[in-house]
Amino acid sequence: MSIFTYSTYEDIPTLDDVKREITSIVGLREIKVQLEKIVEKIIAAEHDASDSFRVVPPKLFHMVFIGNTGTGKSTVARILGKLFYLSGALPSHDVIETGLRGKMKTGEGGILLVDIDEQDLDSKKLDEVISIMDEEETSVIFAGNRTSLNQTMKLNKELYKRFSASLQFDDFTCEEFAMIIQNKMNDQGEDSLLRGFELDASCTTDNIAKAIAEESFEELRSQLNAYLVDQMLLEAKACLEKRVGGKSETKISLRDLAMGIRNATQIYKKLLCL
Template structure:
């Protein structure tokens, strides 16, 4: 798949996908070896460590191309206009939204779009106050803290769930005003579930036109979740036995099929790996086996799976070797 940005009159960006066979890691444009693209090379290195998200990765690369040409047009004293880089991230929890926001904040700093490039993470409680007058001030203070960088608000749709008397609407109205007053001084990224974010945009008539870029983060497949778990194990210097890997694979594929409402993709895998490592530690202490191979190895009985018919407690795990 290859994608390109097209522009509408209100500067919104639409992603047009053209069918074409090519490697997913291929750049969407040729690189002149005489030109330094260090920010892109750094971004590519970070993106290549991420599992899946092929379309998100392509959009990030094309965003780099857009920013690069934007700077070149400035240098050539061509008309560029004031561009808005505010974004919407749509997807379920644990699909990589915060990770990508952090990478983009670094990119905007290195491309000199933002002077600082810090990422300020926030949620409803950071914007909404308990009393009249608190919300607007809290929101303004948060934006002030984010000036020069990226303000990332997760589960942004929660600002619209309190009804007419809730202060969430005041927070949204204040954000819209701050986006207008400080349009080029910070980048706002609103993230949340796809359907809920679509409803959220209807909360204020000024919202949709202020977000020219929309990134969609699909759920990970069972194979991708298994790959993520393998990366996490490797980073922590652990390895699974063949049977443990097969058991984990079956478990993760089943989680994807079940599509549990509380299933949080990558976050679930991270929590599973951390619990598994603790279970392995308990087993090793009970066994008294601390040679290198034992310290490295994760067995099937170590896996902290929530679909076990008879979940093992610590003492039971010691006896099932």
């Protein structure tokens, strides 16, 4: 429950829920440390409030997320939205994702996550974003790789002054890829195309990491990161189904997975002209 309640939501986040989300993040060690520090501050504020001390909500601030595609920037933004709401810094935990080319919307008291692309830079759109930042009702996060963010900051000298913090999102290692694959298979939603399938015992973290290192290449992993995972698993499922020839088999072997990784790599290699 938030210390400061501004409005009512059908699904109000709890601190315990957010703590579990932080724990489930793969990689991003330094970022997880920063998120855990925010949690500790919220807990301390709740204790002060329960002891009848006057608690002042933290001041709203804006951030920059530096990293390639698929490194968890949207996931962390959603977690921050909940933490800012629980701390009383924001009246909403909603996160609106947009780009500079599309219609600019306010975060309506939540977070506005702006995806920065080198091809979409528009100084007029930046003026719109600055006006939103100055309203002090929405937290704005700029997310993109270092090159695109640097070019964006050069378009408007007033922009960088409004950001109070930046977080670096590193590319995933092969071991972290393996952990993401295992998590994806262990936590399938009702609409998952992999529902009912599982990895067999040969698919250990080490074995999956080795397969990723051998069957994919670093440039592609760096460009797409976690966005590669779904295609890898769907291709692995297809390899399983081809191998068993219509028989009822739900366990994906390490060989199926390795072939799926190889096939997904070839698909994206052609799409991205690598």
